[in-house]
Amino acid sequence: MSLSINHPAAPFVGAIEKSPKISLIGTLAMLIEAPGDFDLVQQGRVWALADVLSSWPNVEEAVIGVTNVMLVFEQPPDDIGVVSASIVELWHRLPSRKADGKMIEIPVVYGGEHGFDLPAVATRVGLSERDVIRIHSDGEYTVCAVASSPGFGYLHGLDPRIYMPRKSVPSLNMIAGSVTIGGMQTGVAVLTSPNGWNAIGWASVTSFDPQRAQPSLMLPGDRVRFRIDRIEL
Amino acid sequence: MIEILTSHAFNTVQDHGRRGARHLGVSMSGAMDPVALEAGNALLANDRDAAGIEIQTFPFRLRFLSDTAFALTGADHESTLAGSSVRPWWCTRAKAGDILAIETPRRGARVYATFGGGIDVPRVLGSRSTHLRAGFGGFDGRTLQAGDVVPIGSTQGKSDGRFDFGVAPPDVAIAGAASAEDRVLRIRVMRAGEYDLFSEAMQTTFWSTTWKISARSDRGGYRLTGGNLTLDAPVEMRSHGVVAGVVQVPPAGEPIIQMSDANTAGGYPKMAAVIEADLWRLGQAPPGSFIAFSEVSYQAAVAAMAPVNDYLAKLRATADLYRAL
Numbered sequence: 001m002s003l004s005i006n007h008p009a010a011p012f013v014g015a016i017e018k019s020p021k022i023s024l025i026g027t028l029a030m031l032i033e034a035p036g037d038f039d040l041v042q043q044g045r046v047w048a049l050a051d052v053l054s055s056w057p058n059v060e061e062a063v064i065g066v067t068n069v070m071l072v073f074e075q076p077p078d079d080i081g082v083v084s085a086s087i088v089e090l091w092h093r094l095p096s097r098k099a100d101g102k103m104i105e106i107p108v109v110y111g112g113e114h115g116f117d118l119p120a121v122a123t124r125v126g127l128s129e130r131d132v133i134r135i136h137s138d139g140e141y142t143v144c145a146v147a148s149s150p151g152f153g154y155l156h157g158l159d160p161r162i163y164m165p166r167k168s169v170p171s172l173n174m175i176a177g178s179v180t181i182g183g184m185q186t187g188v189a190v191l192t193s194p195n196g197w198n199a200i201g202w203a204s205v206t207s208f209d210p211q212r213a214q215p216s217l218m219l220p221g222d223r224v225r226f227r228i229d230r231i232e233l
Numbered sequence: 234m235i236e237i238l239t240s241h242a243f244n245t246v247q248d249h250g251r252r253g254a255r256h257l258g259v260s261m262s263g264a265m266d267p268v269a270l271e272a273g274n275a276l277l278a279n280d281r282d283a284a285g286i287e288i289q290t291f292p293f294r295l296r297f298l299s300d301t302a303f304a305l306t307g308a309d310h311e312s313t314l315a316g317s318s319v320r321p322w323w324c325t326r327a328k329a330g331d332i333l334a335i336e337t338p339r340r341g342a343r344v345y346a347t348f349g350g351g352i353d354v355p356r357v358l359g360s361r362s363t364h365l366r367a368g369f370g371g372f373d374g375r376t377l378q379a380g381d382v383v384p385i386g387s388t389q390g391k392s393d394g395r396f397d398f399g400v401a402p403p404d405v406a407i408a409g410a411a412s413a414e415d416r417v418l419r420i421r422v423m424r425a426g427e428y429d430l431f432s433e434a435m436q437t438t439f440w441s442t443t444w445k446i447s448a449r450s451d452r453g454g455y456r457l458t459g460g461n462l463t464l465d466a467p468v469e470m471r472s473h474g475v476v477a478g479v480v481q482v483p484p485a486g487e488p489i490i491q492m493s494d495a496n497t498a499g500g501y502p503k504m505a506a507v508i509e510a511d512l513w514r515l516g517q518a519p520p521g522s523f524i525a526f527s528e529v530s531y532q533a534a535v536a537a538m539a540p541v542n543d544y545l546a547k548l549r550a551t552a553d554l555y556r557a558l
Contacts, residue, residue, distance in 0.1 A: 023426035026506035027534045029476045031426055038471065050256075063255045063474035065498060070474030072255065076535040147472060147498035150259045150367045154472065190258075191367060208257070210357045210369045216257045 020091050022084040027076035032087055033068040040156065042067050043144050044096035047220050051097065052090060064145045064220050066154060099142045101222035106188065106203045108137065108179050112232030114202035117171075121164045121181060121198055129233055135159045136179075136200065141186060141224040146216055151208025152190045153218035160184070170196040177202050179226065203229075234298040235348070237381040238332065241290035243451070246352050246371035246383075247493075248284040251360035255474060255497045262362035262370065263493050265289075265343055265452060265516030268403050268541060269307035273347030275549040276304040276324040276400065278556060283351030283386070284361035286377065288344040289452075291337040295346075297327040301385055302349035302396050308341025308517060309402070323399030324552075342519040350386025365452075365494065394556035400548050404514070407540045417443055417523045421511050423534055425479060427468065427502035435462050439504055440526060444488070448520045452494040455515070457524075461486035468502055475499040478507035478515075480526075490515065510537035 018035035025031060032049070034042050043066070050062040050069045058077060063070040077083045110133045111118045122129045141155040148154075164181045174180075174195035180187055182197035189195055190207045203226075207217045218224065247270065250263025264270040264287055274283045286293075291310075297303075304324040305312055312319045315331040321344075327333065335344055354361050354372055363371025372383060400406070428436070442460035449456050463486045475481070479491045481501035490507060491499070493516070507515055508529060518524060529537070 061253045065473035066471040068473045
């Protein structure tokens with residue numbers, strides 16, 4: 001018996017695009033994955049969907065991922081088919097939400113003691129360390145999702161010239177505030193812990209404070225700019 | 234107040250978990266065996282989300298600094314209060330100065346110590362559970378250590394009630410819950426998102442293997458050994474939300490079951506998910522023990538919670554009645 005509840009192409013007039021893939025994770029969680037490639041339009045539709053779904057009855061929360069959203073239910077829904085059909089319908093008529101959140105500026109000490117992977121990044125991408133810093137600090141990034149550790153924002157918008165694969169062996173104790181590159185993403189480490197991303201600098205920023213009214217500095221749809229505070233080469 | 238006298242690694246304050254904060258990257262935490270914690274609270278007429286101590290390394294000793302009612306639930310173990318034996322799944326009253334000593338379980342992995350009024354630490358993001366990785370919640374966001382003085386909520390109004398009674402643990406009370414003589418714990422799961430990506434042979438391996446819970450298992454997750462589940466073509470999953478009970482398959486092929494301290498996001502293909510009605514049983518399975526999976530439908534998974542909920546409701550009603558006698 002298959003429990004797959006993926007929907008065939010949506011039965012809406014004029015709708016030729018594919019519907020999201022919907023699957024259950026046990027009786028209390030449902031994953032909704034947007035079709036197609038990862039881009040900010042599709043991510044914006046996920047944000048819009050999550051905004052609406054989080055206010056539905058019996059939904060404890062809507063957890064945004066990269067072009068997907070997971071619903072956590074308070075109780076197992078009576079009729080999964082009805083819930084998923086309503087979500088598919090909503091997906092096709094909701095406009096995408098723009099990255100219309102606040103702008104966050106983060107001053108960074110590039111290189112130095114905490115940016116210990118900067119030389120390796122520069123070597124790998126064939127640029128000088130200063131060029132890597134310039135490209136990273138020129139960019140404007142979008143917070144796609146907050147996950148992995150409290151307040152950690154997955155930032156989209158890294159310049160492909162400074163993509164750097166994650167390490168196969170993580171750095172054992174990367175300090176909180178480390179500004180990192182992992183593949184095609186960048187971010188600011190929230191906790192001091194093992195970390196497989198590449199540290200290129202450090203920022204004095206409180207990404208998460210459970211006592212704040214809004215504990216997470218970054219929220220999906222916010223934008224981030226890194227400013228050069230100091231360069232230590 | 235209680236004073237911790239002996240505590241080894243990883244004993245923490247836990248309640249029913251931090252709900253509704255996953256979207257901020259905050260994992261749920263909470264008791265690995267929520268049924269045992271809730272039963273302990275019911276014995277003491279505590280709120281169902283009152284916090285207790287989850288003890289998973291032994292021996293654990295504490296001293297009562299005031300007269301306090303308490304209960305010990307979860308794993309089957311021996312303990313003494315002021316030198317006299319105390320039964321598990323029983324509520325008792327301690328006098329100020331009494332020492333409670335909890336020994337290594339005979340069966341099961343985690344003992345829950347609950348106290349009349351609950352552990353009275355501040356709620357952080359709606360919960361008293363310890364978030365060890367981020368260092369908040371519970372007792373100063375960390376594991377308990379000798380010398381810690383832990384506050385207990387006030388129990389006024391309930392002090393004249395009756396104590397010294399107990400209940401049958403759920404694996405005895407719930408029909409069909411235990412696989413008594415079997416040394417393999419049977420865990421019911423539902424298929425999850427990427428089940429169909431695995432070949433029939435791999436699916437068969439998943440269902441037929443007796444999996445061992447590896448020593449590299451903790452509140453974050455159980456790593457399983459005994460078989461290898463590989464995909465014909467590796468898939469790159471985009472980072473997405475996960476919940477406790479999800480069975481993920483990393484590229485190396487040995488599954489991981491995410492547990493209470495699971496990360497909020499993951500990217501490995503999901504084979505299955507442990508149903509809520511069996512998650513507490515899994516929470517009592519120690520490293521080195523064996524489990525096997527069997528498949529249930531969504532409807533069967535939902536229905537399986539009824540006996541658990543009935544057990545807890547009956548326990549609470551009976552305890553209230555007994556206390557009022």
